[in-house]
Amino acid sequence: MSVAEREPKIVGFLCNWCSYAGADLAGTSRTSYPTSVRVIRVPCSGRVNPQFVLRAFQLGADGVLVAGCHPGDCHYSTGNYFTRRRFLLVKRFLDYLGIDQRRFRLRWISASEGPKFAETIREMTEELRQLGPRDAAAVEAHAE
Amino acid sequence: MRSEAVRAAARRLLEEGKVVRFLGHAPGFDPTSPFPQLITRAEEAERLVLDHFCAPNLAKYLLDYETQEGVTAVVLKGCDALGLARLLADHRVARDRVWVVGLPCPGMLDRDKAAALLPGVQEARAEGDEFVLTGAGGERRVAAGQVLLDRCLVCAVPTPDDADELLGEPVPGRPVPREEDAAVAALEAMTSAERKAYWTEQFSRCIRCMACRNVCPACNCRSCCFDSEEPRWLSRVTDGPAQEMFHFVRALHVAGRCVDCHECERVCPMDIPLMKLNHKLLQDVEELFELERAFVPREVEPLGIYRPDDPEEFA
Numbered sequence: 001m002s003v004a005e006r007e008p009k010i011v012g013f014l015c016n017w018c019s020y021a022g023a024d025l026a027g028t029s030r031t032s033y034p035t036s037v038r039v040i041r042v043p044c045s046g047r048v049n050p051q052f053v054l055r056a057f058q059l060g061a062d063g064v065l066v067a068g069c070h071p072g073d074c075h076y077s078t079g080n081y082f083t084r085r086r087f088l089l090v091k092r093f094l095d096y097l098g099i100d101q102r103r104f105r106l107r108w109i110s111a112s113e114g115p116k117f118a119e120t121i122r123e124m125t126e127e128l129r130q131l132g133p134r135d136a137a138a139v140e141a142h143a144e
Numbered sequence: 145m146r147s148e149a150v151r152a153a154a155r156r157l158l159e160e161g162k163v164v165r166f167l168g169h170a171p172g173f174d175p176t177s178p179f180p181q182l183i184t185r186a187e188e189a190e191r192l193v194l195d196h197f198c199a200p201n202l203a204k205y206l207l208d209y210e211t212q213e214g215v216t217a218v219v220l221k222g223c224d225a226l227g228l229a230r231l232l233a234d235h236r237v238a239r240d241r242v243w244v245v246g247l248p249c250p251g252m253l254d255r256d257k258a259a260a261l262l263p264g265v266q267e268a269r270a271e272g273d274e275f276v277l278t279g280a281g282g283e284r285r286v287a288a289g290q291v292l293l294d295r296c297l298v299c300a301v302p303t304p305d306d307a308d309e310l311l312g313e314p315v316p317g318r319p320v321p322r323e324e325d326a327a328v329a330a331l332e333a334m335t336s337a338e339r340k341a342y343w344t345e346q347f348s349r350c351i352r353c354m355a356c357r358n359v360c361p362a363c364n365c366r367s368c369c370f371d372s373e374e375p376r377w378l379s380r381v382t383d384g385p386a387q388e389m390f391h392f393v394r395a396l397h398v399a400g401r402c403v404d405c406h407e408c409e410r411v412c413p414m415d416i417p418l419m420k421l422n423h424k425l426l427q428d429v430e431e432l433f434e435l436e437r438a439f440v441p442r443e444v445e446p447l448g449i450y451r452p453d454d455p456e457e458f459a
Contacts, residue, residue, distance in 0.1 A: 051389065054388070093395070093396065093399075096331065
């Protein structure tokens with residue numbers, strides 16, 4: 001499969017209480033969305049260590065999604081507020097190190113927002129397709 | 145420069161029993177790279193020096209005595225005092241167990257710059273806005289701007305504001321625009337791919353000696369993720385991804401906590417521009433969280449709190 005046809009790979013860190021349930025709702029309501037996302041369930045978006053994000057990119061992800069409850073709705077009251085602060089910085093820092101910030105997204109997706117989850121994956125997949133693989137040379141080498 | 149003053153202070157403090165140990169500088173293998181020196185008796189004060197090459201920040205050595213009895217005296221410049229403030233804010237050091245001998249700092253010399261201007265340089269003395277370097281190669285008069293450490297050229301805090309005593313009159317900060325911001329802006333002007341290539345090249349030189357971590361007053365955890373065997377957060381291999389991971393994590397662990405002392409960059413044997421990482425984060429912290437002088441340690445660190453009305457970019 002050539003680089004151009006390759007489906008982008010997204011690693012999605014979804015919080016257990018909202019976004020994972022949101023993704024589940026997208027599934028149970030038979031909403032179709034690209035198969036590009038690999039979901040990792042975390043207890044809270046605040047669990048996502050920036051190191052996880054960089055590691056995902058290093059191991060071949062073309063994009064990383066972190067999703068959690070809307071601000072004010074966190075199961076642990078304030079976890080996602082810290083997530084927001086942290087990733088405002090991390091997003092810019094990744095970009096500074098040469099990982100285009102359009103490859104990283106943080107989204108607030110509640111348990112009732114199945115369509116929003118599907119839409120987020122669609123949008124992200126489309127954008128990543130346009131950006132191309134993160135490291136085309138490495139992908140080619142891997143495919144051989 | 146102030147060797148006599150620091151010896152006198154050490155002698156007095158130790159004789160009076162105000163402190164049980166005194167942390168200062170002593171000559172190293174060569175006069176342009178002094179070592180940290182701990183003394184516990186007044187008669188050892190003769191060993192101490194304090195000259196224009198005493199750049200090393202002694203604040204972090206205080207951690208070596210955290211479990212020992214008695215007050216430790218320590219010689220600190222303005223930048224070093226911010227390091228102490230960091231340790232105090234992190235509750236790693238108790239203020240009443242430290243006696244700060246503050247040096248109103250005229251700026252410290254970059255030994256590489258000095259050696260390039262006068263090979264075999266041994267000594268330096270300040271004369272107005274110039275320095276006179278002396279050594280085997282004779283004597284040479286150079287402008288301060290040519291020979292000071294980069295950080296000293298833009299120093300905003302030459303005098304410690306929390307000192308128990310000062311060795312001399314306070315020195316005003318230099319109102320020079322922060323040049324390093326230009327370095328960050330230059331990187332930001334590149335494309336993603338260019339930045340990636342730039343950092344890959346820089347990080348590839350890293351030998352993982354950990355000097356940057358060891359010297360950093362903000363890197364003061366009792367156990368460090370880089371030393372942990374289980375879980376092993378960072379591969380011991382020094383290939384591209386591991387180097388990138390090390391520098392990414394190191395910089396983020398001090399994000400919002402860095403005191404802008406430039407010690408990491410000074411001690412780096414491979415000349416990796418670590419402050420370009422720290423400054424980027426410092427700038428973003430100030431801008432995003434509406435803080436001024438974010439390098440000054442405060443009660444709660446910027447990433448340890450939140451505001452409900454923080455910028456919302458994620459929706």
